[in-house]
Amino acid sequence: MGKKLIELQHIQKSYNGTQILDDLNIYFNENKFLTLLGPSGCGKTTTLRLIGGFEKPDSGQILFDGKDITMLPPNERKVNTVFQKYALFTHMTIAENIAFGLKISKKSKAYINDKIKYALKLVNLDGYENRSVDSLSGGQQQRIAIARAIVNEPKVLLLDEPLGALDLKLRQDMQYELIRLKNELGITFIYVTHDQEEALTMSDTIAVMNQGYIQQIGSPEDIYNEPCNAFVADFIGDSNIIDGVMLADKLVSFLGIRHACEDTGFGQKQPVDVVIRPEDIELVAPDEGFLSGDITSVIFKGVHYEIEVLSNGFEWLVHTTRFFPVGAHVGLKVIPFNIQIMHKPESSDERAVGLDA
Amino acid sequence: MKRKILSAFAAAFLLGALTGCSGGSDNSLVVLNYGKYLDPEMLELFEEETGIHVEYEEYESPEEMYTKYKAGSIDYDLACTSDYMVQKLIGEGEVLEMNYDNIPGIKNLDQTYFEFSKAFDPENKYSMPYFFGTVGILYNTKMVDAFEVNTWDVLWDENYSGQIIMENSVRDSFMVPLKKLGYSLNTTDENELQKALDLLIDQKPLVYAYLVDESSDEMVAGNAAMALVYSGEAAAAKIYNKDLDYVVPMEGSNMWIDSWFLPKTCKHAQNAEKFLDFLCRKDVAMKNFEYVYYATPNLEVYKALDKEVQNDPTIFPPHEVLEDCEVLSSLDDDSTKLYNDLWKKLKSN
C-alpha cells in the first residue's frame, strides 16, 4: 500500500576520485517519514542532494512520480529542502523569507499573506513576520526554515540533519514537532541523520547506509530487533557481537557453549555472527546462566546501569536496572528469542527492498 | 594626561629641530636652480677645489621656485631663476645687492646681456645672467614647410589639427596670440587679453596637448608637427631627431634670461660669490653649456665654439631676432589673477 513517489535507479556518484555511491537503488513511498541513517561519509547526504537536484549523478536515473527528473535543476523540482544550517536569507524579514518561494510561483498577495500566517502558526511562531533573521535563536531559525519550505506545498520535504545544531531538549521538542507536521500536512519526509535515536523516534522507515551501500531497510522495530548484519547491529543501539558457528537450525555455538536460538536457514556448520542486545541479558547466579564471568565495570546511566562482564575472554555489555558491585561473579542468561544470528559480512551487501506500511 | 601632552610636544620639538636643520656648517652653500640646469660634475669639481659642500635643490617652474622660496623652510644662499621672477623678488625686497667686485670672472660675460637684463634689473645691481634664449616653434621639416612657420598664424592652421603642442604655462602661451595681435606680452589691458584668450580658445580644438618638459620628447618621437618651445630645448631636440628645426616667427617673440641672484636668506655670501666666479670660468662654463645647450652669455665659451655652433640660430639667436623680442616682466597681483582666470577659462573650455 503506498505509491513509489521517488525512485533512484543504478545511481553512480563519485567526487574527487572517491566513489561515494555505487549502483544505488532505492525508492521512497508517498506520505511516509523515511530516514537515511548512517555515519559520516556513508553517502546519505549525497543521496539527499541528488534528490534535491544539487548534485547530478554520474550515471543512473532519478524518477519522480514516474517521470525522469535526473537532469532537472533544483528550481524545477517539486521538492523543498530544509538545510542543516537553515540557510535563511539574512537580508530579508521572516515574512519575506517565507514568501520567497510563493512570490516566484506568482501567487497573489492575499494568498501569500494567508500562507505566511498559516506557516508561522504551524511552527508556533505567530507574529514573527517582521522580525529579522539574526534576532532569532537557533531553534526559531530552524522552524522558520521549515516554514519556508512547507509553505510551497511540496510533495516531498528533504531534511538534511536539521536538528544537529540544537541542544538536547530542543532537539527532542523539534522531533515531536516534525512528526506532528508530517501528520498534519500529509507530505513525504525524507530525513538524513547520523543520530540513530532520532531515526528510531521519528521514522516510518529507516534505510541504514554505510560506505555508499544500503545495509538494511525496514521499520524501526525491524531494524532494531532484527539487524541483518554486524554493521547495522552495531550502529543501532548497543550490541554484543560474538563469532559463532551455526551447528544446525535453531542451534548455535559460541564461546565454547551451545545455545538454542530461533533462526533457521543458515545451513550447517556455518560461521555466523551472534548478536545479543545488552538489555536482553539478565544477570543471575553464576550457575543459572549459560556463561559466567566477573564484573569489570559499573556505570550509572540514569535509565539503567551499564555493566561490563568479562567471561571466556569476551567483554559482555549488560544493561540492567539492578545494581551489582564491581568484581562480583555473575551468570549471564538470555532467552533464545533474543539471540540474533547474522551472516558474516564478506563484502558490503545491498538490496532494494520495498516496504509496505 | 599632562604627561601625554608633554611627551607629544617633546617629540614634536625634536622633529622640528631635525627638519629645520639647514645650511649647517660654515663650509657649505645652498643653491636653488632649475632642474637639469647645471652639470653635476661641476658641483663635484667645485667641492674638490674649494672644500665647500654644495646642497643643490631643483625646481620645475618659476612659480614653484617662488612657492618653495617663500615657504621658508630652507635658507637659500644662491638662486637662479627667470627674468620676471627675479623682478618680482627684487620688488618684494627679497634680493641682496650683488658685489660684482668679488666676482672677477664676470669679465668673461658679454656686456650686451647685462643691457638686456635691465628689463628686469634696471640698475644691474642684483643679477648675473646665466643662460638666455628665445621662445619659438620647433617643427618637423618633413611635415611642415619652412616658410609656413615664419608666422605665429601657423599654430592656427587647421591642416595641422591635433599636431600642435602649446606650453602648459600661462605667460608663454599667452605670449603667442599677444604677439600675433601686435600687443606687448606684458600687457595688462583687459581688452587685449580677452582678444588673446579668444584666439587661444579658437586654437584649443587643434591643440594636441599643453605640455612643459615633454614637448621636445613628443616632437622627437614624431607625435606632433610643431611645438611651442624654448630655444634650448629645441637645440637639444634637433640632435635627437634630424628632421626637426626651430624658428622664431617674424611677429617677434619672448626673449628670456635666467639669472643668478642672492636671496635675502643668504648665510654664506662669500661661498656664493666664489661659486659664481667658478661658473664664469671658461672650462666650467663650457662644460655647463655642453650639458644644458642653451645660449650662454659667456664670451670666452662662444669664441671657443665651432663656427657651425656659433652660427646656429637655434642656439645663439641673431641680434635681429633678439630686437623683435620682449623680456617678460612680472605682473602685480591683480594682473596675475586676471591672467590666471583667463587661463582657467581656456583650460575649462
Place this chain on the structure above:
Amino acid sequence: MRKLKRQLCAGPYIVWIIGFTVLPILMILYYAFTTPEHRFTLENVLSIAEPIHLKALLLSVRLALECTVLCLLLSYPLAMILNGLKIKRQSFIVFIFVLPMWMNFMLRILAWQMLLSNNGIINSILQALGFSGVSILNTPAAVVFGMVYDFLPFMILPIYNSLVRIRSDVIEAAKDLGASNMIVFFRIIVPLTMSGVISGVIMVFVPALTSFVISDLLGGGKVLLIGNVIEQSFMQGMNWNLGSGLSIVLMVFVIASMAFMNSHTKETEGTAVW
C-alpha cells in the same frame, strides 16, 4: 613606569597625527577663510560657484561617475567569475590584485601615455590590422581610461570579499524554492553584496573626483578638473587662499560621501579591502 612606557609608545603616533594631519588641516582652514591681507572672508570657499570652477567641478564629477560606473561594470562580473572558480587560497587572489599597486603609480600612468599616443602600441596594432587609428590621448576619454585602470582593484576587492561571504547553501536554498539563476542573482546575490558595492563605489569615486595627476599626464593639459584648478592656484597662480578654499569644498564632498557609506554598510559586515 609602565604608564609612562605606554604613553611614550603612543608618542610617535600622536606626533604624526598632530604634525601631519591636524596642523595642515588647520593651516588650510586658515588660508581658506582669509584673504592675503589676513582678513576674514568667505569668498574663497564661495568661489566654487564661479562658472569656471563650477565647470571644472562638474567635469570632475562627470568623469568620476563615468570611471565609477565603468569600474563597477567591469568588476562585478570579474569578481563573480573569480568566486566561481573557487580558488582555495583567497589571499592569493588579493595578492594578485594588490601587486600592480606596488609599482610606482606615475610609471603606470606614463605607460598608458605610451600605449594611447598616436604612435603608441594600441594605434600600431589597430593600424596593422587595417583599422584607422584612434585619437584617445589628451582627451577626457584617456583620463577616464587612466582612472579606471588605477582604481579598478579598489572596486574588485570589496565586491569579491562580499561575494565570497555568501554561503553556498543560501544560493541552494533559493534555487530549491524555485528561483532561476536570474532571480538568484537579483534577489539574493546583489542585495547581499550591496555593502561591498557601496564600499567599492566610494573608494573609487572619491579619489577619482579629487585626482589631478591623471588628467595632467593623460589629458595633455586640456582637461581641467577641480583638482587641476586647485593645483594651479597653488603652483601657478600663487593664490594659496583660493586653493585652500576650493580644497575645503572638496573635503566637504568627500566627508559627505564617506558619511553616506557609513550609514549604508552594516556594522557586522565591515568589508575590509585587505
